[in-house]
Amino acid sequence: MRVFSSSEEETLKIGELIGRNLRGAEVICLIGPLGAGKTTLIRGIAKGMGLLEGYQVRSPTFTLINEYPTEKGLLIHADLYRVKELDLEEFMGRGVLVVEWGEGLQVCTCTIRIEIWQEGRVLDFSECEELATALSYGKAC
Numbered sequence: 001m002r003v004f005s006s007s008e009e010e011t012l013k014i015g016e017l018i019g020r021n022l023r024g025a026e027v028i029c030l031i032g033p034l035g036a037g038k039t040t041l042i043r044g045i046a047k048g049m050g051l052l053e054g055y056q057v058r059s060p061t062f063t064l065i066n067e068y069p070t071e072k073g074l075l076i077h078a079d080l081y082r083v084k085e086l087d088l089e090e091f092m093g094r095g096v097l098v099v100e101w102g103e104g105l106q107v108c109t110c111t112i113r114i115e116i117w118q119e120g121r122v123l124d125f126s127e128c129e130e131l132a133t134a135l136s137y138g139k140a141c
Contacts, residue, residue, distance in 0.1 A: 001133065002122050002125070003122070003123045003135060005120050005123065007120065008040055012040060014041065015042065015044020017048060017134070018135070019070075022131075025093055027092060028099070029098075029112070030099065030102060030112050031103050031113045032116070035116070036114040036121060037121050039100065042077055046070060046075050050071025051069075051075070060077055060078065067095075074094055076095055076097045078100065079100045088107060109128065110125065110127055111125075111128070112125055113126070
């Protein structure tokens with residue numbers, strides 16, 4: 001399923017709805033070019049999961065992994081932009097694991113490809129259509 005977002009605010013809202021519908025042990029892989037909105041989507045996911053006060057989602061490009069406590073459990077945010085391989089096994093099952101630049105990973109329970117269009121972004125959900133269907137925001141395309 002594909003969902004269209006015409007703004008950063010819509011991408012945040014889509015992420016928030018995703019976060020509300022997560023069970024707590026998913027491995028979500030995000031794929032898209034620089035500037036596609038991967039970290040923005042994760043900020044929304046964190047909000048939907050109930051990010052605890054005092055925490056702010058930041059891109060882990062240099063730290064590789066950031067962990068955030070939420071009302072629904074741990075949100076683990078990994079960024080593979082600067083590394084080709086990183087053992088993510090120790091993080092799996094500890095909470096929701098979201099991996100930026102997750103191309104080719106075999107551990108993904110959900111893959112979201114983000115394409116940049118002139119009018120906005122298109123988020124293409126695979127292996128997690130039920131999650132995309134639960135979204136009541138955005139335009140299916």
